[in-house]
Amino acid sequence: MSSFRGKVAVITGAGSGIGRALALNLAEKGALLALSDIDADGLDETVRQATALGANVKSDRLDVAEREAVLAYADAVVAHFGRVNQVYNNAGIAHNGNVLNSEFKDIERVIDVDFWGVVNGTKAFLPHVIASGDGHIINISSLFGLVAVPGQSAYNAAKFAVRGFTEALRQEMLVAKFPVKVTCVHPGGVKTAVARNATVAEGESAQALAEFYDKYLLAHSPEMAARTIVSAVDKGHARVVIGIEAKAMDLLARITGSGYQRVIAKAAATFFPWAKQPVGESV
Numbered sequence: 001m002s003s004f005r006g007k008v009a010v011i012t013g014a015g016s017g018i019g020r021a022l023a024l025n026l027a028e029k030g031a032l033l034a035l036s037d038i039d040a041d042g043l044d045e046t047v048r049q050a051t052a053l054g055a056n057v058k059s060d061r062l063d064v065a066e067r068e069a070v071l072a073y074a075d076a077v078v079a080h081f082g083r084v085n086q087v088y089n090n091a092g093i094a095h096n097g098n099v100l101n102s103e104f105k106d107i108e109r110v111i112d113v114d115f116w117g118v119v120n121g122t123k124a125f126l127p128h129v130i131a132s133g134d135g136h137i138i139n140i141s142s143l144f145g146l147v148a149v150p151g152q153s154a155y156n157a158a159k160f161a162v163r164g165f166t167e168a169l170r171q172e173m174l175v176a177k178f179p180v181k182v183t184c185v186h187p188g189g190v191k192t193a194v195a196r197n198a199t200v201a202e203g204e205s206a207q208a209l210a211e212f213y214d215k216y217l218l219a220h221s222p223e224m225a226a227r228t229i230v231s232a233v234d235k236g237h238a239r240v241v242i243g244i245e246a247k248a249m250d251l252l253a254r255i256t257g258s259g260y261q262r263v264i265a266k267a268a269a270t271f272f273p274w275a276k277q278p279v280g281e282s283v
Helices: 017-028 038-050 067-081 102-131 153-176 206-215 222-235 244-271
Strands: 007-012 032-037 056-061 086-087 137-142 180-189 239-242
Touching: 007 017, 007 067, 007 102, 007 222, 017 032, 017 038, 017 222, 032 038, 032 067, 056 067, 067 102, 086 102, 102 137, 102 153, 102 180, 137 153, 137 222, 153 180, 180 222, 180 244, 222 239, 239 244
Parallel strands: 007 032, 007 086, 032 056, 086 137, 137 180, 180 239
Antiparallel strands: none
C-alpha cells in the first residue's frame, strides 16, 4: 500500500480497458489520479467509478499524439497536484492489414498514438517524476512487442519501439542514478476495446476481426491485467508479461530466434481469417 497511497498517478487511455482497471485499482489503494482519454464519455464513466471509491481525480480529454497538448497537460497536472510520482503510458490503438494493402495514413496513426504517445508522455512527465524523488514510468507495450504476427505490422512496429525506448530509458535512469524506476508491460490477450475499434485495410472486415479476437485470443480481464501491472510496479520489476499465452510466445521466440516466425506464419495461414487471402488480394 505504501507504494501508492498519496502518490500522484497519471494514466492515459483511462476511458476503458486496462486504463480504467488501473485507475480503479489505484483508487482503492489511495492514489491521487490524473486520468485522460480521447473518449470523453468513457473517461467520465471511469471518473465516476473512481470517485465512488473515494479517489481524488483530475480528468482531461487528451490526444496523446498531440505533443504540445501533452506537454501542457503535464504542466497542468503538476500545477493541480504539486507533483507526479507514477506515469502509466497506456493509450493505444490498432490497425489490421498486410503491409501491401495498408495505407500510409493508417500506419502513421498507429505509430503516432502507440509509440509517439508513449514518447510524448514520458518526455513531458519525466522531469517531474525525477523531481518527485520517488518516481516510476510504466509504458504499455504488448505481446506484439515481443513477437511479430502477420497483419499487425504497424502495431508490431509501434510496440517493439515502445519496448526499445523503455528499456533504454531504464538504463539511463540507472546510469544517472535518478530516483525513477521504469517498467515495460507486455499484455497478451486482454479483453479491451483496442481490437474491436481497430481500423482495417481495404477489403477486410472489421466485424470479423473483432469477433475472431473476442472468441479466440482475448482471454484475460482488464482487472487481471491491472492487478499484474500494479503488483509489478510495487515490486519494481523492469518487465512484466501478462498471460500464459504471452509467456509461451515469448519463450518460443527466445528459444527459436527467428524460427518462431515460421511457426506463427503457418498458424496464421490456417487460423487467422485475414491471412487466408494472398497478400494484395481483397477478401
